[in-house]
Amino acid sequence: MIKKFSILLIALVALATAFASQADTEVKNNKISELRQTLPQLKSRKDSIKTLYNIFDLSTRKDQITVGKEIYHVAEREHDFNTQLDILRLMSSCYGDSASFQKIIDRARTLPASKERDETILFLKMKRLSHDTHYLNDEKLQKQIVQIIAEGDPNNAVKTKKDKNEIIDYSKTHKQLFKLYTLVEYLRNDAPGDLLKEYLDQLMDMANHSDIELYAIRNIIYSEIANIYSDVGDHEKAVEADRMLLKVVEGLEEEYAEKGRNHRNYDITRYTIYRRMLRNYPALSQNEIDNLHQKCLALAEKSTEVKSDLEKSPRYYAFYYMAKGDYNAAIPYLKDLLQKDKLASQVRKQVLENLVLAAEKTGDTKTRLEALSQYNLILEELNKAQSSAKYKELQIKYDVRDLKSRNSELELQARNDEINSERRIMTFVLVAFILLGLVLVALLFYWGKYKRNAAKMGTIVDRINSERRRIRNSIYNDSADRLDPLAEAEIDTDQSWQSRMKKEGIRIDAVSTFMTESIVNDLLYIASFGRDNRKKFIQDSSVDSIMRRILHNARELTDEKSRFSFEYPDDDYTIFTDSECLSVLLGHVLAIASEYSPTRSVNLSSRKTGEHTVDFVITIEGLKGATPNDPNILENFIRANNIFARQGSGLFICRMITLLLHSSHYPDTTYTEGARYIFSLTDDSHDS
Numbered sequence: 001m002i003k004k005f006s007i008l009l010i011a012l013v014a015l016a017t018a019f020a021s022q023a024d025t026e027v028k029n030n031k032i033s034e035l036r037q038t039l040p041q042l043k044s045r046k047d048s049i050k051t052l053y054n055i056f057d058l059s060t061r062k063d064q065i066t067v068g069k070e071i072y073h074v075a076e077r078e079h080d081f082n083t084q085l086d087i088l089r090l091m092s093s094c095y096g097d098s099a100s101f102q103k104i105i106d107r108a109r110t111l112p113a114s115k116e117r118d119e120t121i122l123f124l125k126m127k128r129l130s131h132d133t134h135y136l137n138d139e140k141l142q143k144q145i146v147q148i149i150a151e152g153d154p155n156n157a158v159k160t161k162k163d164k165n166e167i168i169d170y171s172k173t174h175k176q177l178f179k180l181y182t183l184v185e186y187l188r189n190d191a192p193g194d195l196l197k198e199y200l201d202q203l204m205d206m207a208n209h210s211d212i213e214l215y216a217i218r219n220i221i222y223s224e225i226a227n228i229y230s231d232v233g234d235h236e237k238a239v240e241a242d243r244m245l246l247k248v249v250e251g252l253e254e255e256y257a258e259k260g261r262n263h264r265n266y267d268i269t270r271y272t273i274y275r276r277m278l279r280n281y282p283a284l285s286q287n288e289i290d291n292l293h294q295k296c297l298a299l300a301e302k303s304t305e306v307k308s309d310l311e312k313s314p315r316y317y318a319f320y321y322m323a324k325g326d327y328n329a330a331i332p333y334l335k336d337l338l339q340k341d342k343l344a345s346q347v348r349k350q351v352l353e354n355l356v357l358a359a360e361k362t363g364d365t366k367t368r369l370e371a372l373s374q375y376n377l378i379l380e381e382l383n384k385a386q387s388s389a390k391y392k393e394l395q396i397k398y399d400v401r402d403l404k405s406r407n408s409e410l411e412l413q414a415r416n417d418e419i420n421s422e423r424r425i426m427t428f429v430l431v432a433f434i435l436l437g438l439v440l441v442a443l444l445f446y447w448g449k450y451k452r453n454a455a456k457m458g459t460i461v462d463r464i465n466s467e468r469r470r471i472r473n474s475i476y477n478d479s480a481d482r483l484d485p486l487a488e489a490e491i492d493t494d495q496s497w498q499s500r501m502k503k504e505g506i507r508i509d510a511v512s513t514f515m516t517e518s519i520v521n522d523l524l525y526i527a528s529f530g531r532d533n534r535k536k537f538i539q540d541s542s543v544d545s546i547m548r549r550i551l552h553n554a555r556e557l558t559d560e561k562s563r564f565s566f567e568y569p570d571d572d573y574t575i576f577t578d579s580e581c582l583s584v585l586l587g588h589v590l591a592i593a594s595e596y597s598p599t600r601s602v603n604l605s606s607r608k609t610g611e612h613t614v615d616f617v618i619t620i621e622g623l624k625g626a627t628p629n630d631p632n633i634l635e636n637f638i639r640a641n642n643i644f645a646r647q648g649s650g651l652f653i654c655r656m657i658t659l660l661l662h663s664s665h666y667p668d669t670t671y672t673e674g675a676r677y678i679f680s681l682t683d684d685s686h687d688s
Helices: 002-041 045-058 061-078 081-094 098-109 115-135 138-151 172-190 194-209 215-232 235-258 267-279 286-302 304-312 315-324 327-340 345-362 365-473 485-492 497-504 508-528 543-557 579-596 640-644 652-660
Strands: 539-542 563-567 574-577 601-608 613-620 663-667 675-682
Touching (some): 002 045, 061 081, 081 115, 172 194, 194 215, 215 345, 235 267, 267 304, 267 315, 286 315, 304 315, 315 327, 327 345, 327 365, 543 563, 543 574, 543 601, 579 675
Parallel strands (some): 563 601
Antiparallel strands (some): 539 574, 601 613
C-alpha cells in the first residue's frame, strides 16, 4: 500500500513539474512573440541588438543558434565588434562538435585584433579542447602529454597535427594558460594522480593572478578545477574554486544588467555550484551549509529546472543531510544515488564512504555491510586504476626525460651548427663591411672633390650668367632712356645654376654638360652683343687725363674718409683705348681698394712697359704684402647700383668686357710696404 502511494506521489510530482515547465515555456514563448513585434519599431541597430539579446536569453538552446546568428549579422552591420565576439562565445554553448567550434574560431579570427578577440579565441579553443579530449585514445593522450611537458618553456606554443597554429594568436600569458589547461584536460582523462594535482594547482594560481579580463575564461577554468578537485576529494580547493566561480557569475550578472538583458539569469549555474559545494561539506561550516540550503530553496521557487532536480534527483539531499548530520534522512538518498545515477569511480567511492559513515552513525548494520562490500570492490577497482595511473605517470616522466635528453642533443648539435654558420656569416659580413668601408671612403673622397669642383665651376657659371643678365637688363643699351624697375627686379631674381637646372628639369648627372653649355652660350652672347658699335668709342687718350678722370670717379663712389693719391707721369703719353670705360673701371677698383685699406688710403700710378702696353699700379696702405694666393679685389668691380645710377654711352658693359679681354691684373709680390696690384692694359689697336 505504501509502495503504491509512493509511486502515486512521485507521479503527481512529475505531472505537476511537467505542467509547471509547460507553463513556463508558454510564458517565454509569449514574451518572445511580444519582443519580435517590437523589432520593426526600433530606430537603431543598437536597440535591435538589445531586444534580440533578450529573445536569445528566452529561447531554447536549439533556437539560440538562429537568434545568435541574427545578432551577429546586425552587430556586423553596426561594426560592433564586442557584440560579435560576445555572441560567438554564447553560441559556443549550443554546439557539441569540433567542426562547429572551429567555424566559430575562424569567424572570431576575421575580426580586428584586440585583447578581447584574442581572449575569445583562447576561450573557444579551451571549449573545443574539453570536447576533443573525450575522444582521444590512451596512447595518443600520453604522447600529447609527454610532448607538452617536454617542451617545458612556457613561451613555446602547443602544436598538434590537428591544428599546427594552435596559439599563434595569443600573448605569452595566453600560451602558458592554454598549455596548463591542455595538460589538466589530458591528465584528467588519462592519469588522474599527483601529476594532475601539480598542474591543477598551477592552473588555479595562474587563473587567479593572470591579466585575463574575459569572464568566460575564468568561468570555464574554475568550473573544471572545482569538478576535478571534487572528484579527487580535495574539499578545500574545490570549495575555493567554487567561491571564485560565484564571483565570476556575479560579475557576469552585473555586466549583463548594465546592457539591459533582463532575461539573462544564472539560476541553474548557481544551483549547480551550491550543490557541488554541499558535496564538499567537510570544508564548510554549519552556517554556510544552512545558507546554501536556503539559497537552493529560493532558486527552486524561481526555476522549474531547479525545483525538478530537487524533487527528482537524490544527489542534492544525499549530501545535504550528510552535511547536517541527519544520517537517517541521508541513507535513502545515498542508496538512490548509487542506483539511479551513473557515477564515476571516484564519485561512487565518495558516496559509499558517506553511506558507510551514515550506517555506522545510525547503527544500520545491514546497510553498512552492503556498503562496505561495494566499497571494497570500488577500492580494488580504484587501486588498479591508481596503479595504472602511477605507472603512466612514471612512464610519462621517463618519456619526458628521454625526450628532453634527445631534444638537448639535437639542440646542442643545432647550436653548434648555428655557431659555425654564424661564424661564417660574421666573417663574410666583416669582409663585406671592410670592402664597403673602403668603397665608402673612396666615394666620400671623390664626392667631396666633385662637390668642391662643382662649387667652383658653379661660381664661374653664375658670374658669367649674371653678366649676361646685366647686359640684357641694363638701361645702357641703344634704346633705353630710363631705369626699368622690372629689369632691376629680374637682376635680383635667384638664377643660380642649381635653380636653373631644376627649372629646366636637368638631372644632376648631366651637370657637366649643363655648365659647359651655359658658359659657351653666355660668352657667345656677351661677345656678340654690340660687336659692331664698340670701335667708335675707342680713340687715343692721354694717360694723364685718364688718371684725373679715375680720381674723379673714385671720389664720387666713396665718402670723405677715403684718401686717394696719384703719381701722374712726368711725360704724358697716349694710349688707344676706351678711355671712359677704363676710367670707370679703375675708379671702381680704387673705391673697392679703399674699403680693404685699414687707413682708407690708396695710391695710383702708371708706367709705360712697352710700345703698346701700360701698367696702372694700385698700392693699398696698411695691408700686408700681396701674395699670389690673395683674393682678387677686382672680382666685384661691376656694381649694378652705380651702373643704373649713371646715364651715358650705350653698350657700356659690352665695351667694359671688351676692355677686360685686353687686360690682366695680378699682385706685386715683390712689394713689402703694403699690398700692391698691377693692372696691365694692352693697346686696343692690336686687337686681333
